[in-house]
Amino acid sequence: MADLEGNAAAKRFQPDTPPAQFIHKIRGASNLDWGMQNRLGRIFNPSTGRTVMLAFDHGYFQGPTSGLERIDLDIAPLESCVDALMCTRGAARTSIPPATQAGLVLRASGGPSVLKELSDEYVALSMSDAVRMNADAVAVQVFIGGENESRSVHNLTTLVDAGLEVGIPVLGVTAVGRDLTRDTRYLGLATRIIAELGAQIVKTYYCEEDFDHVVAACPVPVIMAGGKKLPELDALTMASRAIGAGAAGVDMGRNIFQSAHPAAMIQAVRAVVHDDVSPKDAYDEYRSCVDVGSRIQ
Ligand code: R5P
Secondary structure, X not given: OOOHHHHHHXXXXXXXXXXXXXXXXXXXXXXXXXXXXXXXXXXXXXXXXXXXXXXXXXXXXXXXOOOOOOHHHHOHHHHHHOOEEEEOHHHHHHHOOOOOOOEEEEEOEEOOOOOOOOOOOEEOOOHHHHHHOOOOEEEEEEOOOOOOHHHHHHHHHHHHHHHHHHOOOEEEEEOOOOOOOOOHHHHHHHHHHHHHOOOOEEEEOOOOOOHHHHHHOOOOOEEEEOOOOOOHHHHHHHHHHXXXXXXXXXXXXXXXXXXXXXXXXXXXXXXXHHHXXXXXHHHHHHHHHHHHHHHHO
């Protein structure tokens, strides 16, 4: 039965109070549809506007990389420590608990293995399967200046169009080919092209010189790729510099899962990304987690 009495008593209309404004800290997101903003909010921590994403999609072109031999045993236990997971649908379906609360970014391009020309990629995931898996974004390599540049750009725009139809953002990854340098000019070019063609997030490598210019010229969040394994303090220093230059987080793989202590390394990266802790203090935190762990064992 309708609540006629309750309706009659309604009086908290507050006509002098302006409508609440929900301000997203995610760059360039305020004109996106609610569903897409909601998904971005599962990747970027709403209070800091930043993300710590764990990349373990390497198997899609290089097979069982060191540290990823058993995703079910070595990566699945880390899912609750990060804001988002970046992986293939095969890895997620077989090896990640479906009840995970981490954001899910699915690898959506592929084709060649490490044995072939890497830029020869096609779209490798339908948007309907991304929806079925409740993905929060899909990721695509873009090979600016590469042998198959136009095709990889077409892969990006195809996914952006399909993503806009269902409210799934696209993470465009600046893929650096063998002959391309990771300098400010190149990364500025690649990140800007990817954002202008519609990606809602861009992932790129860090460069020492003027990374803040790369970030400033990109109208969507830039997240820093990790790259090859470095000593922990160096990786934390790189992450801290990227954040200081305006990056909205990190998407690190080998520097986490190839660390001797991946969970401790994630905590240290989180301290740098979300709490602006200095690399030295974050490294001390890493060392103390490791020391406690070894005492418990
Ligand atoms: C980019 O090329 C792919 O997504 C990689 O598999 C992944 O991002 C690499 O992560 P990292 O360089 O931090 O190991």
